[in-house]
Amino acid sequence: MKKINVVGGGIGGLAVAIRMAVKGYKVKLFESNDYVGGKMSQINMQGYRFDTGPSLFTQPHLIEELILLCNKNPEEYFKYHKLKESCRYFFEDHTRIVGYSDSNLFAKELSKKTNIESKKIQNHLKKSAYLYNTTKSLFLEKSLHKFRTYTNLKSLIAICKLPSLDLFTSMSKRNKKRFKNPKVEQIFNRYATYNGSNPFKAPAILNLIPHLEINQGAYFPENGMRSIANLLERLCLEMGVHIHTNSKVKQIAFDHNKVKGIHTKDEFYESDIVICNQDVYFVYENLLNEKKIAKKIQKQERSTSAIIFYWGIKK
Numbered sequence: 645m646k647k648i649n650v651v652g653g654g655i656g657g658l659a660v661a662i663r664m665a666v667k668g669y670k671v672k673l674f675e676s677n678d679y680v681g682g683k684m685s686q687i688n689m690q691g692y693r694f695d696t697g698p699s700l701f702t703q704p705h706l707i708e709e710l711i712l713l714c715n716k717n718p719e720e721y722f723k724y725h726k727l728k729e730s731c732r733y734f735f736e737d738h739t740r741i742v743g744y745s746d747s748n749l750f751a752k753e754l755s756k757k758t759n760i761e762s763k764k765i766q767n768h769l770k771k772s773a774y775l776y777n778t779t780k781s782l783f784l785e786k787s788l789h790k791f792r793t794y795t796n797l798k799s800l801i802a803i804c805k806l807p808s809l810d811l812f813t814s815m816s817k818r819n820k821k822r823f824k825n826p827k828v829e830q831i832f833n834r835y836a837t838y839n840g841s842n843p844f845k846a847p848a849i850l851n852l853i854p855h856l857e858i859n860q861g862a863y864f865p866e867n868g869m870r871s872i873a874n875l876l877e878r879l880c881l882e883m884g885v886h887i888h889t890n891s892k893v894k895q896i897a898f899d900h901n902k903v904k905g906i907h908t909k910d911e912f913y914e915s916d917i918v919i920c921n922q923d924v925y926f927v928y929e930n931l932l933n934e935k936k937i938a939k940k941i942q943k944q945e946r947s948t949s950a951i952i953f954y955w956g957i958k959k
């Protein structure tokens with residue numbers, strides 16, 4: 645049985661460990677923290693529980709897919725419900741807008757609060773669905789680094805539709821032209837920040853993002869976002885993945901350009917394959933000792949950051 649070592653126990657590392665175990669590999673997962681889940685963590689303080697990291701949960705079918713891959717019943721393993729609203733917008737002039745997680749309700753609400761025709765908002769959300777459905781097989785479901793991604797029918801269709809995918813104008817320009825209303829523009833531009841992009845620079849194809857939250861809807865797992873990490877950990881254990889917490893990987897070992905395992909502080913763990921779910925810069929810098937490539941990555945422009953407050957409120 646071939647062996648795989650996975651570096652990093654965030655939700656990405658846990659998910660890939662499950663997939664590899666299902667394929668029959670002998671999987672070990674190494675996590676430097678004393679818990680798995682990575683950014684999907686939580687803080688318990690004075691009777692309050694806060695999800696840190698992700699708070700918006702879309703596309704629950706992707707979690708169910710993992711459960712089904714393990715031949716388990718999703719209903720027994722994971723409970724969640726659809727949210728009526730995913731967020732609220734507060735503007736300085738006291739305008740309050742409810743971010744309904746339903747395209748008709750949201751279009752109505754936004755139209756009522758900003759005097760933009762509901763039809764215009766609905767058309768924007770339809771375009772969002774079009775962008776998503778046209779590109780998902782190319783950009784989201786396949787590796788961009790493999791030649792065969794570009795040679796299947798769905799990808800070829802997406803490539804033929806390139807001119808309609810809003811690649812050559814910025815998100816903010818497109819939304820300004822479409823709405824000519826600062827509040828509506830601001831609301832739709834903020835979706836660029838979901839992948840760290842700047843709406844004034846990012847291509848308008850990123851207008852596909854609101855499709856997930858507003859058309860498909862936002863959800864919430866029973867017991868909070870952290871329960872997704874707990875679920876993935878459970879699936880890993882049930883599929884025989886060995887999870888090593890408090891185990892920081894120091895280096896990936898090679899023998900004549902062929903990977904042979906990983907080194908932690910104290911031990912060497914042999915494997916045929918190593919999968920890294922650590923931030924890529926550190927993989928090149930520390931694990932592969934490829935300082936030149938790391939330097940190149942470091943020169944790339946940083947994504948936007950955010951400041952987040954967790955407030956416990958007694959009402």
Ligand SMILES: Cc1cc2nc3c(=O)[nH]c(=O)nc-3n(C[C@H](O)[C@H](O)[C@H](O)COP(=O)(O)OP(=O)(O)OC[C@H]3O[C@@H](n4cnc5c(N)ncnc54)[C@H](O)[C@@H]3O)c2cc1C
Binds near residue numbers: 654657952
């Ligand atoms: C504030 C914030 C809000 C977000 N909101 C949302 C949201 O609402 N919805 C959404 O879908 N997404 C959201 N995201 C994005 C989402 O949280 C991440 O995409 C996701 O959690 C990343 O998971 P990951 O497994 O790829 O990486 P990580 O969670 O970063 O996991 C990497 C793991 O690798 C471990 N590691 C690193 N180096 C080593 C090493 N050398 N050896 C061993 N272990 C190592 C780390 O300790 C960590 O546990 C948000 C992110 C942040 C930060």
